Amino acid sequence: FFKKTFYSAxxxxxxxxxxxxxTLYKEQHPVALPAAETxxxxxxxxxxxxxxxxxTLLKSIDTELYSxxxxxxxxxxxxxxxxxxxxxxxxxxxxxxxSVSTLTRQGNGRVEFIxxxxxxxxxxxxxxTLGNGTELSYDYLVxxxxxxxxxxxxxxxxxxxxxxxxxxxxxxxKNKLKENLQKAAELPAQSAxxxxxxxxxxxxxxxxxxxxxxxxxxxxxxxxxxxxPELAADCxxxxxxxxxxxxxMFDKKMYTYAQDHLIKNxxxxxxxxxxxxxxxxxxxxxxxxxxxxxxxxxxxxxxATGNGTRPITANLMSKLPETQTNRRGxxxxxxxxxxxxxxxxxxxxxxxxxxxFLPTAQVAHQEGEYLAEVFKVKAEIxxxxxxxxxxRLQSHIQDFKYDHQGALCYIGDEAxxxxxxxxxxxxxxxxxxxxxxxxxxxxxVMAISARTKFLIAYDWIKVHLVGRQ
Ligand code: FAD
Ligand code: NAI
Numbered sequence: 010f011f012k013k014t015f016y017s018a019x020x021x022x023x024x025x026x027x028x029x030x031x032t033l034y035k036e037q038h039p040v041a042l043p044a045a046e047t048x049x050x051x052x053x054x055x056x057x058x059x060x061x062x063x064x065t066l067l068k069s070i071d072t073e074l075y076s077x078x079x080x081x082x083x084x085x086x087x088x089x090x091x092x093x094x095x096x097x098x099x100x101x102x103x104x105x106x107x108s109v110s111t112l113t114r115q116g117n118g119r120v121e122f123i124x125x126x127x128x129x130x131x132x133x134x135x136x137x138t139l140g141n142g143t144e145l146s147y148d149y150l151v152x153x154x155x156x157x158x159x160x161x162x163x164x165x166x167x168x169x170x171x172x173x174x175x176x177x178x179x180x181x182x183k184n185k186l187k188e189n190l191q192k193a194a195e196l197p198a199q200s201a202x203x204x205x206x207x208x209x210x211x212x213x214x215x216x217x218x219x220x221x222x223x224x225x226x227x228x229x230x231x232x233x234x235x236x237x238p239e240l241a242a243d244c245x246x247x248x249x250x251x252x253x254x255x256x257x258m259f260d261k262k263m264y265t266y267a268q269d270h271l272i273k274n275x276x277x278x279x280x281x282x283x284x285x286x287x288x289x290x291x292x293x294x295x296x297x298x299x300x301x302x303x304x305x306x307x308x309x310x311x312x313a314t315g316n317g318t319r320p321i322t323a324n325l326m327s328k329l330p331e332t333q334t335n336r337r338g339x340x341x342x343x344x345x346x347x348x349x350x351x352x353x354x355x356x357x358x359x360x361x362x363x364x365x366f367l368p369t370a371q372v373a374h375q376e377g378e379y380l381a382e383v384f385k386v387k388a389e390i391x392x393x394x395x396x397x398x399x400x401r402l403q404s405h406i407q408d409f410k411y412d413h414q415g416a417l418c419y420i421g422d423e424a425x426x427x428x429x430x431x432x433x434x435x436x437x438x439x440x441x442x443x444x445x446x447x448x449x450x451x452x453x454v455m456a457i458s459a460r461t462k463f464l465i466a467y468d469w470i471k472v473h474l475v476g477r478q
Contacts, residue, residue: 051076052391054384055137055147057127057321059083059109061370062153062358064457065377072118074388078145080137082126084109087176088461089370090452093220093419096173096182097228098477104464106176107457127154130325132350149353149387151380152325152339156359156368159317165287170212170312173221182311186225189308190233190240198239206308207244210292212284213313214250215257216418219267221311222248223421226274230422232477246276247305249294251283256426258367258416263426266439270420284314316368322360338362343408344383345376355380366411370455379409417448427451 052075056063059081067079088105095102113120123145129138130150137145158174160166171182189206196203211222225246234241248255248271255271255278256264272278281297291304318326318338326333329349333340339356340348341363347354357380358373366372383406390402415430425448427438438444449469456462 052148052388053078053146054149054151055080055145056151056153057081057130057137058151058153058155058358059086060153060155060358061089061373062155062377063151064109064112065374066151066153066357066380067112067120067377068115068457069378069381070116070384071381071388072116072120074118075149075384077118078121078123079109079113080123080125080127080139080145081109082124082140083175084122084124085176086112086457088456090455091465092173092176092179093217093224095176095179096186096221097224097232098183099224099227099472100465100468102176102179104461104468105456107461111458127321130321130328130354132325132328132347132354135353147353149355149384151355151357152322152347152360153357153373153377154319154321154360156316156322156338157319158312159315160312161314163284163286166312169287169289170310172312173217182309185309186228193243193308194237194240198243204243204245205290205306207240208247208305208307209244209309209311210247210249210305210307211311211313212249212292213315214248214252214255214278214280215313215315216416218248218250218311218313219255219271220419221313222246222271222276223274223419226271226276226421228477230275235476247279247307248276249279249282249284249292251281251297253281255280256418259418259426259428260437263428263437263439267418267420267426270422270424270440274421276421316359319360335362338368344406345380345409355383369416371414372411375411376409417451419448 054075054077056066056077056079059079063079063081064086070077085106085108091100091105094100095105109122113122123139125139125141125143127137128140130152135147135150137147137150139145158172171185172178173182193203193206209225211218229241229244229246233244254264254268256267259267268278279294282294282303283297285293285295285302287310290308291306292310294303294305295301296303318336322339326339332349339361341356341361342348342351345355345357346352347356357376359368386402386405390399393399393402413430415428417425417427419425423445424441425444427444427447429436429438429447438447453462453465456465
């Protein structure tokens with residue numbers, strides 16, 4: 010029996026390894042495709058963006074059915090769920106980014122990638138203008154440009170704060186952290202100037218702010234504390250939230266657990282403090298209870314107060330004033346068509362506003378998968394002349410239904426809160442051990458490619474063995 014089990018395990022292990030190597034090889038060596046067919050009858054799809062919605066669509070769509078052009082200023086896909094781990098080196102930035110050129114070459118058809126920002130969309134002429142002045146025409150436009158950090162017009166934020174939205178934000182935060190630690194190490198312990206450099210403030214108690222504060226605290230405790238305990242003792246991480254609790258998308262038991270955990274780990278959690286203005290190394294916050302103002306010195310300020318509308322999205326809204334009446338995002342119908350441009354423009358992800366969906370990767374991903382299915386049916390419709398067949402095919406296009414699978418949040422010191430849903434089942438896990446492993450496993454499964462899955466797992470093991478860099 011043992012011999013049999015051993016050989017079965019060996020065989021299964023070899024098959025899994027072989028399959029893994031084959032998948033990795035295929036991703037790194039995509040099939041060479043013929044040059045772009047310029048004169049074909051395929052309908053033209055222009056996709057704006059290279060984020061969660063756009064890349065999921067690209068990975069799911071049959072690229073042979075259409076002539077597809079992807080336009081984005083960003084030449085990579087960014088796995089945002091692990092972005093807060095990157096500035097402190099829990100994962101490397103390379104492990105959570107995947108090049109668009111690799112992703113566009115994975116299907117059977119050719120996809121053109123133009124690294125440009127779209128500056129204007131004209132729904133009437135069905136054209137998109139790019140930053141370099143080029144004009145692209147489309148039959149179908151997929152508008153998935155995401156959102157930008159919201160500052161609510163608070164003065165001094167752009168000039169003095171770091172955001173955590175793009176890969177470049179992680180690089181600048183990492184550099185600033187190293188610079189401040191080095192400068193502080195040269196100053197006398199406990200001195201006011203040193204404490205100011207080592208005051209790291211995060212504004213916004215949503216998941217971005219919480220995960221960033223948690224990762225900073227891990228870095229201070231586990232790395233700085235190891236090579237310079239006096240320096241670690243002078244570091245202070247403050248998390249500022251305007252409301253009475255953090256992580257509003259979780260239930261009370263879970264966010265209370267998270268709050269207690271952050272405080273226990275040394276984070277100064279300031280609830281009901283609203284940021285008012287930011288000046289050079291000082292932030293002014295207002296206490297919501299007694300309206301008093303408090304100035305707090307900082308060496309690093311991370312701004313994470315949620316999403317705002319991008320200029321191109323606001324511009325598109327202004328072209329459809331009858332139907333686009335909500336400034337929080339583009340309004341769409343149940344088939345993800347943009348109100349006012351049904352049949353030609355689809356809007357997905359964070360640039361849209363829907364009361365039932367949070368702006369999450371989970372929503373954007375499911376929307377991308379749904380639209381790929383819609384395009385499969387539409388290709389058949391576009392190739393059909395028979396009216397009855399067209400009607401039958403049209404009836405196959407179901408409404409988009411979002412399947413909420415829960416929410417996860419890392420809270421530091423290898424602990425997480427997980428609200429996992431499957432149909433009507435609901436499991437809540439909080440704390441260390443299994444909860445942390447569930448959090449890690451979920452993100453390994455979600456990672457975009459075999460390459461990134463491998464690198465993320467490798468980074469986590471590396472942190473355990475030799476620490477962060
Ligand atoms: P994005 O992924 O932001 O992509 C937008 C794309 O459009 C980008 O490629 C951008 O360069 C491009 N673009 C911008 N302007 C233009 C233009 N003018 N023309 C052409 N292209 C343009 N969600 C979860 O579900 N789980 C998580 O754990 C999670 N963690 C997160 C952690 C962080 C730090 C952040 C910031 C977000 C996190 N989210 C998470 C939210 C998730 O990242 C977003 O909901 C998701 O990225 C939205 O996908 P999107 O495609 O709409 O936009
Ligand atoms: P958010 O909108 O979720 O949270 C922003 C927080 O900032 C809110 O709690 C708000 O009350 C607070 N705030 C706003 N203005 C403030 C001010 N002036 N002073 C103090 N506090 C202020 O934003 P976040 O965290 O960037 O997330 C954006 C989206 O991305 C959300 O939909 C979120 O669900 C998703 N996301 C999900 C993650 C996960 O599932 N683990 C991780 C990160 C983001």
